Amino acid sequence: MSAAWREHRLRTGPRGPGLDVHELDSGVPGPTVVILGGVHGNEVGGIVAAGRLTRKPLPLRAGRLRVVPVTHEAAYQADSRVGPGDGLNLARVFPGRADGSDTERLAHLVTERLLRTADVLIDLHTSSPETEMPLFAGCLDDGSEAASRAVGLAVAFGAPVVWTHGSLGPGRTLTVARDLGIPAIYAESPMGGVLDDRNLDAYVSGVRRVLADLAMLPARPARTATVPVWLHGDGDVDMFSQATAGGMFHAEVALMDRVQAGQPVGTVVDPQARVLQHILATAAGHVVTLRRRAHVHPGTPVAGIAATRPASLGLPSDALVPSGALR
Ligand SMILES: [Zn+2]
The missing domain is CATH 2.40.50.100 (RNA polymerase II/Efflux pump adaptor protein, barrel-sandwich hybrid domain)
Structure with missing residues (x-):
């Protein structure tokens, strides 16, 4: 029997920013996977893909999912890459500050309440209206054990392109995941700012393939022996x-x-x-x-x-x- 999705809200304080978490707990010991959309508020594809995940029954057989479709609500409401109040890019201020601006407090909330207890992070981004990117999954590949597992999960995501990075810039979700020793992948897709079913389907099925790879969903197909295009570089x-x-x-x-x-x-x-x-x-x-x-x-x-x-x-x-x- 499939467990039911439950929703709860995390808050930084009585008047500070917060976010809604959709949680599915199998009741069976296993990994906790955190899936973030909307770290950049204008990247609607990641938001709706994360939202779609929570609307489908998932036969989760181990572990739990914590899905946040809109991580930066104020940026989403402003259709903006940055927080409208402080002008900060959430993906550059991790691990955040408890006494900082709204975006910094949000990063601190995500770090302390979601990432610190996670075993795997999947961060769903998209290209922007200004700059196009292909559909790909990316991750750190610095030789650490967590990064080695992340490379495997990026391959499992099943995108036509995998992009691995020998190092990460400061302030990313992946940077704090690295510091916490958590395997983390991110996804990007073309047509930023547009809801395109091919990209949404690729994200939903990509996440499901990662969960299957983690033995959290029943189907566990063998990984393909080759990645169609495998890029490596720091993205600086x-x-x-x-x-x-x-x-x-x-x-x-x-x-x-x-x-x-x-x-x-x-x-x-x-x-x-x-x-x-x-x-x-x-x-x-x-x-x-x-x-x-x-x-x-x-x-x-x-x-x-x-x-x-x-x-x-x-x-x-x-x-x-x-x-x-x-x-
Ligand atoms: Zn982004």
């Missing part, structure tokens, strides 16, 4: 080609195209279609972020290039074996 600013002129960006490559260092990725043009700048790829790899909004200023990143994972890194030992099978 070095990989971004930037506009140096103000004007309008016109892309000459498509998302996930393979490019060589120095290859043109697009131009910045003026209203008379005169070319103000030829923008070149900063590195060899796949185009993993591509600006779709034309207007750019000097310094606007327009294309992000990520390298294919080098074979010398090898495969984490459990990347191709369902993690539920290891216990």
Whole structure:
């Protein structure tokens, strides 16, 4: 028999921000999986995918799920990437501060009340209305045991692209998960700001595959032997080609195209279609972020290039074996 979803609210204080948690407890010992949507309030795909998860009966046979469709409610209400009151990006202020601004207090609440008791984190993001990204699952891959398990879960998610990172910038949900020793993955998808059924279905089925991989759902398919495209890199600013002129960006490559260092990725043009700048790829790899909004200023990143994972890194030992099978 399927357990029922229950909802409760976590609060930072009587007048502070809070969030709604949808919990499904199998009543059987097993992992606690936290699933976050809406860390960025304008990334509606992750919000509705998380919401859809809580509307379907799940034959959970071990552990418990804690799903937060809207992590930053004020940012969601403002259709914004940042908190409307403090201007802060929730995904840059973890682990947060109990006595900080609303966004910092929210990060502290998520850290203390959700992540500290979690065994696995799944953070559902999307691309933005300005910049396109492919459907992928990403995670830290720094050689630690938790990261090795996260790589396996990112593969299990079943996206056509996996992007692993040798290190993480400060303030992310994945950063605090790393510090707590918790395997954590995140997902991104194209058409940011739009509810697209292919992306929503990919997120819902991806989460279900991760739960199956953790032996929390009955079906536990073998992981595919290969990841269609496996990227590796830190995702820092070095990989971004930037506009140096103000004007309008016109892309000459498509998302996930393979490019060589120095290859043109697009131009910045003026209203008379005169070319103000030829923008070149900063590195060899796949185009993993591509600006779709034309207007750019000097310094606007327009294309992000990520390298294919080098074979010398090898495969984490459990990347191709369902993690539920290891216990
Ligand atoms: Zn995001």
